[in-house]
Amino acid sequence: MLLYGVMTSCTRRSDETTRLIGTRLADVGARFTRARRLVVRALTESPGPMIAADLHETLRGEVPLSSLYRTLSVLEGAGILAREHGSNGVARHELAEWLTGHHHHLVCTGCGVVQDVTPEPAVEREIVGFVDHIATAAGYRATDHRLDIEGTCAACTSK
Amino acid sequence: MLLYGVMTSCTRRSDETTRLIGTRLADVGARFTRARRLVVRALTESPGPMIAADLHETLRGEVPLSSLYRTLSVLEGAGILAREHGSNGVARHELAEWLTGHHHHLVCTGCGVVQDVTPEPAVEREIVGFVDHIATAAGYRATDHRLDIEGTCAACTSK
DNA sequence: TTCCTTGCAAACGATTTGCATTGGA
DNA sequence: TCCAATGCAAATCGTTTGCAAGGAA
Numbered sequence: 001m002l003l004y005g006v007m008t009s010c011t012r013r014s015d016e017t018t019r020l021i022g023t024r025l026a027d028v029g030a031r032f033t034r035a036r037r038l039v040v041r042a043l044t045e046s047p048g049p050m051i052a053a054d055l056h057e058t059l060r061g062e063v064p065l066s067s068l069y070r071t072l073s074v075l076e077g078a079g080i081l082a083r084e085h086g087s088n089g090v091a092r093h094e095l096a097e098w099l100t101g102h103h104h105h106l107v108c109t110g111c112g113v114v115q116d117v118t119p120e121p122a123v124e125r126e127i128v129g130f131v132d133h134i135a136t137a138a139g140y141r142a143t144d145h146r147l148d149i150e151g152t153c154a155a156c157t158s159k
Numbered sequence: 160m161l162l163y164g165v166m167t168s169c170t171r172r173s174d175e176t177t178r179l180i181g182t183r184l185a186d187v188g189a190r191f192t193r194a195r196r197l198v199v200r201a202l203t204e205s206p207g208p209m210i211a212a213d214l215h216e217t218l219r220g221e222v223p224l225s226s227l228y229r230t231l232s233v234l235e236g237a238g239i240l241a242r243e244h245g246s247n248g249v250a251r252h253e254l255a256e257w258l259t260g261h262h263h264h265l266v267c268t269g270c271g272v273v274q275d276v277t278p279e280p281a282v283e284r285e286i287v288g289f290v291d292h293i294a295t296a297a298g299y300r301a302t303d304h305r306l307d308i309e310g311t312c313a314a315c316t317s318k
Numbered sequence: 319t320t321c322c323t324t325g326c327a328a329a330c331g332a333t334t335t336g337c338a339t340t341g342g343a
Numbered sequence: 344t345c346c347a348a349t350g351c352a353a354a355t356c357g358t359t360t361g362c363a364a365g366g367a368a
Contacts, residue, residue: 064326
């Protein structure tokens with residue numbers, strides 16, 4: 001069985017996640033402020049990474065853009081968020097994998113939505129095996145990998 | 160056996176590649192100008208994708224920045240180049256896969272160099288299988304995939 | 319009280335575009 | 344010849360930062 005949309009199905013654990021995040025912030029001498037809670041919550045409830053503009057709109061004026069960017073920067077510096085860049089170069093933000101679990105991304109070329117996918121453990125093990133094989137053969141020591149799958153989501157396929 | 164650095168080992172075919180590119184440009188009503196030849200050559204000789212600033216420097220004043228960007232845009236519009244975005248959001252450019260063959264990227268977290276890797280066919284087939292499996296299970300129809308392997312290259316590992 | 323955080327406005331850097339000029343088929 | 348391509352300067356856009364004001368421990 002394949003799990004996807006991990007975070008949305010884990011909201012019952014959001015208080016535990018919140019506690020972990022508070023601790024991590026304290027570790028780097030930062031506070032768990034209102035804006036930071038709002039951003040973490042929005043990302044926790046999202047099925048995939050979000051860009052700053054989306055967050056800004058979702059938080060409807062609660063957090064001005066510059067503060068939002070600073071919030072994202074602090075959370076990333078604390079290792080709570082991860083940043084990546086979509087095909088247009090705009091930064092996408094999501095909770096780090098130590099909070100969500102390791103996962104990959106399905107990118108719909110139709111509507112642009114990005115969705116998390118967690119392969120079943122056996123599949124992920126195979127992928128890791130190939131990644132190590134490829135890296136080793138090229139003289140690299142692999143530390144991480146990112147698999148983006150492009151395609152059309154169910155809704156866009158039926159259009 | 161693993162092949163990597165595909166393009167550098169294929170320079171003997173660069174005249175054929177050049178012809179294909181000229182044809183493709185003609186198809187979209189564009190000319191194969193000096194600047195476009197220079198950019199294509201630089202990318203053909205590179206072991207991996209390049210950012211605009213690198214190209215600008217490599218072409219040492221031969222092509223002003225704005226023209227370089229327009230050149231990249233035209234070549235991408237014609238399907239000759241592909242664009243992706245590194246961890247800092249800066250666009251990286253490379254020849255499209257119909258010219259280079261399908262490949263993935265090894266990203267060195269030490270020196271930032273990005274190198275092409277072409278897995279052996281059996282490995283690539285397995286990867287495609289997993290990609291389809293994962294996409295299908297989530298209701299997507301996979302059309303493409305991108306695998307970025309992060310790690311440390313031989314030089315950085317020994318440092 | 320002491321820092322951390324906020325919000326506004328201004329600065330930045332990568333990329334794009336208007337416009338007059340140049341150049342290639 | 345004629346339309347595409349060029350190059351400069353100015354404009355965009357996402358993102359970052361200086362600085363003074365506000366807030367939590």
